[in-house]
Amino acid sequence: NTGYDMKHLFIGSEGTLGLITKINLSCPQLPSSRNAAFLACETFGDVLKTLAVAKEVLGECLAAFEFMDRAVLRLVQKDHRIPVTCSADSEGLYPFYLLVETQGSNDTHDSEKMALFLEKLLHCGQIADGVLSQDLSQVEAMWAIRENCNPATKAMGHNWKYDISIPVSEYYDIAEEMRERIRNVRPDALCVCWGHVVDCNLHFNVTTPGKFEEDEELTAILEPYLFESVVRRKGSISAEHGLGRCKNEYLGELAKNEAALARMRMIKGMFDPRGILNPDKVFPTC
DSSP: OOSOOGGGGGTTOTTSSOOOOOOOOOOOOOOSEEEEEEEEESSHHHHHHHHHHHHHHTGGGEEEEEEEEHHHHHHHTTTSOOSSOOSSSTTSOOSEEEEEEEEESOHHHHHHHHHHHHHHHHHHTOOSEEEEOOSHHHHHHHHHHHHTHHHHHHTTEEEEEEEEEOOGGGTTHHHHHHHHHHHTTOTTOEEEEEEEGGGTEEEEEEEEETOOSOOHHHHHHHTTHHHHHHHHTTOBSOSSSOOTTTTGGGIIIIIOOHHHHHHHHHHHHHHOTTOOSSTTSSSOOO
């Protein structure tokens, strides 16, 4: 409120404006209470209802609300036991899974809130099944499943990775749209999803099992159609991981208007007149 905060210019600039030579870190005390639940849902509508209940009941204790679909857990279960399974699916998996964690400083208080959260979900029928952690080792085991989504997908074949943000009401629609687009042309390709529903961040991945070289035909099916579909939904083509070189060609087409792009170039020219800081990142080369 007293002029530019120059530090904020560096957030998301991917090293194109300068080098960080020193940082200060504030390290608060780690939470003394952690509880987690691994939940299964039959529909994505139930996922959204569960999120609403989590925000209402868990409130300030809610630390994570992670999403995984059945397609990615088919890959993960080769190395990790999924704690919530069913007999309806041939592989014993529900359509959608959630990892919900609370963190706080009073275990009795936090455990009661988590119990109330699960009780309300079961009463309303918003989850098909669920498991509550009994100790920290079980919390870590649940997180191991979530964290293995990326390695398990990468091990299958060449991996097209898309880090996008979508309004939560349409969070999974884009995955279904892309599966339909790919299915008839490349039925061998797998579309798998996981992400952070609480902040609308979706990791949409495509892999070709047993084939580790990039397939230009499949790339052309995915891009720029996927990015255009994201923008139609008023989302962002890059959520967590920046534009880099992979997405920078779409900066002016799908991410920023001409006025915003001109100002970005002006700032870049002021900080880096010779263009030596992380060249070709963020800005398209043309």
